[in-house]
Amino acid sequence: MNTNMIHTDLCIIGAGPVGLFAVFEAGLLKMRCHLIDALPQIGGQLSEIYPQKPIYDIPGYPEIKAQDLIDNLMEQAKPFQPTFTLGERVDHLDKQPDGSYIVTTSDKTHVHCKVVIIAGGLGCFEPRKPVLNNLEEFEGKGISYMVKNPETFRDKNVVIAGGGDSALDWTIFLAKVAKRVTLVHRNETFRGAPDSASKVFDLANKGKIDLILSANLKEVNGNGKLEKVILEDKNKQDVSIDADYLIPLFGLSPKLGPIADWGLSIDKNAIEVDTRDYSTGVERIYAIGDINTYPGKLKLILCGFHEAAIMMHSAFKYVYPDQKLSFKYTTVNGVNAF
Amino acid sequence: MIKFTVEDQEGNRQEVEAPADMGLSLMEVLKASEYPILATCGGMALCATCHVEILEGKDGLGDATDVELDQLENLPEYFPTSRLACQIRIGDILEGAVVKLRGEDVM
Numbered sequence: 001m002n003t004n005m006i007h008t009d010l011c012i013i014g015a016g017p018v019g020l021f022a023v024f025e026a027g028l029l030k031m032r033c034h035l036i037d038a039l040p041q042i043g044g045q046l047s048e049i050y051p052q053k054p055i056y057d058i059p060g061y062p063e064i065k066a067q068d069l070i071d072n073l074m075e076q077a078k079p080f081q082p083t084f085t086l087g088e089r090v091d092h093l094d095k096q097p098d099g100s101y102i103v104t105t106s107d108k109t110h111v112h113c114k115v116v117i118i119a120g121g122l123g124c125f126e127p128r129k130p131v132l133n134n135l136e137e138f139e140g141k142g143i144s145y146m147v148k149n150p151e152t153f154r155d156k157n158v159v160i161a162g163g164g165d166s167a168l169d170w171t172i173f174l175a176k177v178a179k180r181v182t183l184v185h186r187n188e189t190f191r192g193a194p195d196s197a198s199k200v201f202d203l204a205n206k207g208k209i210d211l212i213l214s215a216n217l218k219e220v221n222g223n224g225k226l227e228k229v230i231l232e233d234k235n236k237q238d239v240s241i242d243a244d245y246l247i248p249l250f251g252l253s254p255k256l257g258p259i260a261d262w263g264l265s266i267d268k269n270a271i272e273v274d275t276r277d278y279s280t281g282v283e284r285i286y287a288i289g290d291i292n293t294y295p296g297k298l299k300l301i302l303c304g305f306h307e308a309a310i311m312m313h314s315a316f317k318y319v320y321p322d323q324k325l326s327f328k329y330t331t332v333n334g335v336n337a338f
Numbered sequence: 339m340i341k342f343t344v345e346d347q348e349g350n351r352q353e354v355e356a357p358a359d360m361g362l363s364l365m366e367v368l369k370a371s372e373y374p375i376l377a378t379c380g381g382m383a384l385c386a387t388c389h390v391e392i393l394e395g396k397d398g399l400g401d402a403t404d405v406e407l408d409q410l411e412n413l414p415e416y417f418p419t420s421r422l423a424c425q426i427r428i429g430d431i432l433e434g435a436v437v438k439l440r441g442e443d444v445m
Contacts, residue, residue, distance in 0.1 A: 050384050053382060122378055130414040130415075131414055144369060164412040191404075191407065191411055251409075253376075253385070254376060254387070307409070
């Protein structure tokens, strides 16, 4: 067995509110959790899309900001020492002869677990891609949709496309690292943070970056790896730029992704579950939160919390096959940390 | 009730009927009509997964708000006719409009 294997009782796919609360419910039953999320931070869509938006239907909170709810859930889960793999997408679930699973991510992280819990919300957030003919040919060969290690771009010619905060922020950052940064944006102005936008204009005025406005990506070329990015400028003329890297930053969009290939019963991009315990049709795989569906399903955080509690009591038998589960209240027993 | 036309990603057109007085958004009506629209953020103009083009009948709708433009202008593809369906209220003004779905595929 791989020595770099992470061993845990439960592997939770998705570190959004429901995945985090599942850690707490699992902890009460002495089950340890490892969580994996495609996003680089915990919190799922709450942290990624609307961290500052108030939520009004969390029991006990007349109003709570999305990010505050995530922070609280993390605090609540802390006694049970969850571990995380972030910024990696789960690609495979492999059943072992003893019924346990090995979960493998896009970056080849392996997690050995007794039970898999899919709390993946709407799927994994993946970068929106520009519509270019031979885009895929250069993915990983000069085109990347996120900046994982800025050093990759040291002394290279980098083209960044987009006009939002991340395009502005990375332009400012990489201007200090790359040989040359060219920022391409389809409009004349930026809608990102005004402070970042003025920094970008300032860098362009000082000749430290190339700023090409009212232009669109048209083509990518190269021989085995990216060499040129062709733009169409405001006069509909082609502009060719030498480029070692192209970083298109057009935001993220959720996709069901590999989940569709795991042999689960899927209806309208959601996993069908048995409402007695939110199990899927495959033994030891459960689905909770927005990713599941059943008659009467409501996609609400509070419903996901309920599902997490019920499902943990069912998963217990796989983690402690020889023990009888006795139901206890936290008011009586408290929260016994690991 | 009002009627408008929806063109799906494959270019098929179909007429959709919706109540004009229930305060529904175009996104909600499209979802209820089983069109494949994610609407990840639930209608807060924060995710752009309900991106549509208003091919006919755009003039009466008024301009997109700043929040809406923030999302639209960040998409890889964006057109002068682009709107977020969640920001359009169903009303008499949509009678006879033609809406083309632009939201990305869900899978």
